[in-house]
Amino acid sequence: MAIVVYLLGRSGKEILLQLSRIDMGFMFAGLGLGALATLSGFLSFSRILSPMLDTPMSFGRLGHLHFTGQMLKHLPGRVFGIAYQIGAGNEASSSAWISANALHILLTLYTACIVSAGVLLWSRYPVTASLVVVLGVLGWFAVLRSPLLHRLAGKSSRLEGRFVGLARSLASSVARLEARDHLRIMGWMMLSWLVYFLAWAFYGLAVASMGAGDGILMCAHYNLAWIVGYITLVTPSGIGVREGAFMAMGGAFSPSELAYGVLVGRVSLLLIDLFLSLLFLPFHGTANEPG
Template sequence: MGQHIASAESADASARRSGRGPRWWLVRGALVVALGLLVLALASQWNDVRDSFRLLTVGSVVASGVATILAVGTTVLSWRALLAGLGAELPLRAAVRIFFVGQIGKYIPGSVWPVLAQMELSRDYGISRPKAASASLVVLALAVPSGGLAAAITLPFVSADALASYWWALAAVPVFAVLLYPSVLSRLLALAFRLLRRAPLDEPLTLRPIAAGAGWLLVSFCWYGLATWLLVRDLDPEVGGGRLALLSVGAYALAWTAGFLVLVVPAGAGVREAVLVLALAPAVAGGPATLVALVARLLATVADLVWAGVGVALRRRGAIAMSPEAGMEDPEPGAQAERTTDQLPDTATRR
């Protein structure tokens, strides 16, 4: 009996040292489920558009796909800037692996799964859960004022009806802007960690990393706008030139913001397409606009799959194995929350 107890205790200790406790398996299992849902979404979206694909040129679809991949890829720079603002600098290679492998969790209903996955994956690089969670939550929150700002600047000149119908998406912009002001954000995060009985952040976010994060998201929305423009121009739009470019950026930004604010569907499915169709109405009729919305959704799903594959490939090529210290639970208030840089394995600091 004593041997069985000792063996169980030894196994528990080994699991704690390796970091492969119940939470580790829960997150990895959720990511496998999310990957399956992503593939199913991809198959379903292809069935929706394959009969109408002949209306678009191959060159435009490929170019739009590349722009979408760049749009999705740019978001990791926002997350990395926020993490650096919290005193946790990551090599770009590590940031790509953590962020994009975790991001496939968004295909599970609810917004919590990507954050949980990124929290767990960040520990492989000695970054505490509070810092990883803070960066992930703030980059999500920043997307609302960033997307809303892009829509507010462009759409009044080209698609006022869309703004009138989805004014509530823009109404959230000043609310999120106030919540993301450094002094307000620091208090909110401190309260959250106190309620969770976790150590507070040792370096509160300042305006500079928040502004940098918002800037990268604005760049991402511009890439999305380019991807949309490349598709719309194939459909004989009624407007052209700079007006069509403004419409494409604003339409996608408004659609993304509205889809994000509806939390009950995974990755804004359905909501984003409906808003995009309405916003594109000044340029193309409902049928062609629906095709653009469905192809844009398909390309965004492909981009998620591409970046998740890149993240997995980077892990295979040399991401660190978790050390005993990284596998330990985050300390309670008053304990040391972070390992110092010189405690990280060499590969964690390699660029």
Template sequence: MNLVKRLLGLVRKPAVKWLFLAVAVGLAVYAVWSTWDDLVDAAGRLSVATLAGSAVLTVAYVLCTLVAWRAVLADLGSPLPGRAAVAVFGVSQIGKYVPGGVWNVVAAAELGATHRIPRRRSLAAMAVAVLVSVVSGAVVGTVCLPFVSSGTLGGWTWAAVAAAVLLAVLLLPPVLTRVIGLAFRLARREPLEKPLSWRGLGATALWSVIGWLFAGAQVWVLATGLGLDATPRTFALAVGGYALAWVVGFLIILVPAGAGAREGVLLAVMGAAMPHAELLLVALLSRVLMTLVDLGLAGIGGALARGSRRAVPAAEPRSSQP
């Protein structure tokens, strides 16, 4: 137990997180350098239409994550207008690129406070939205990946379906509310002010799944632009591969936004479907597009932040009459 505590304490140190980030960036640079000629050749085969379509799909994915988080927040009692939601969510997402894994949550709580959202509720909403993303991503990945096999799927299919069903049970409001309550107790935090509803959690899960389809479609469009066969099976591979890659990248908290880990999983999952250089370019372009859209949304959110704040009514003057 003492060894575990020491390891956790070491992992939480900022210097360790920056070290892992440096290692991830260094490995990425080496991967690009070692296949530079092939990458340049592959990049020359990408059309402007392919890049534009991928960019549109990336925007759709990020907006789905925004709508999913907004649905949780409304379900917990703090509905936000569209402009305010973009302002809070957009700016807060920059925090996920800082080592530590919590800065986007902290930023959302502070920005939400300017819109009269209790910080505890903001923290709970972001925690629920992230948990739904992780669980739904695992479910989507588990469901999609078995269907990329060229042979008979047999028992693996049934094992995957069973695992997906078990994971999906976590998305049921009574189950997820208890899981979150347990997590808050372990973290010595106050529980949710009210349980999650079927409607609110259902909307969050639905938008999360739609988001995974858009994210996978982004990877699929890039990959088909570099020679991957455009078939339903390869689409399932791209969707399932990206969803699992994001989940793994999220769970590795030592690097911001799953840098390196996400790309590594995507390369491993889709490695048999297309040449390494082309797939590496797909992974890198996917990361670049996601980052650019996050930065763009943050810029829009920052521009809207001042105008979207709810006006705080002035206190009424006290009357001298009894």
């Protein structure tokens, strides 16, 4: 975190100059596309959770629980977001909420990795880039539909460890999903990434020294940095870790452009989650009340 603060401070004047020249039309277009990408990701989560519900839940109420949970994941941390969903969302069991969130984040991390790798490879190795994405998607389906996954879950009761219960619950959740569910879940997720990269193209256009292609490349680096921040579990929402990893990866960009990416990446996600949590706030009713 100290490194990030130092780099931001060193480029303070350039950052302020960069921010003063931002094209707000492109910036708002990027935020709008970012919101659509986030909604598409939510639809993927909805398809995962639906077979696990004990009682029906309206789309609006699920949106409230999901995006309020997302806000809490920013701060104080990801555990608090899931805890809110478990406490307020009595239409599903605690294991269902945990399993749905775990499967969704695994899919998000996995697709972020393969899509970002594809983008970074595209300029020099377009065929390889396409294969990375296509084979990555097919590999996900192969793992989920493999009998090995279910056999492993069956043996998990004889294993010891803190993740045994989660592994069993995840395998059970996957078993409830039909082939068409897997296709829809992956379809919404890949659409989410497509629109999200388009959002970053507009973030790139918003800055005079960059362009749409630069924004897309910056997005790929930011996604990989987000993965690093997420899996390290060092700070809430990867604060500092994500930014440090992003600056370490983005050697092709100037310090002021990297600082711009840090601010846009973190603030845009926060603003979008805040906007969507407020949008779905009227649907906060309990399971026994209309949302």
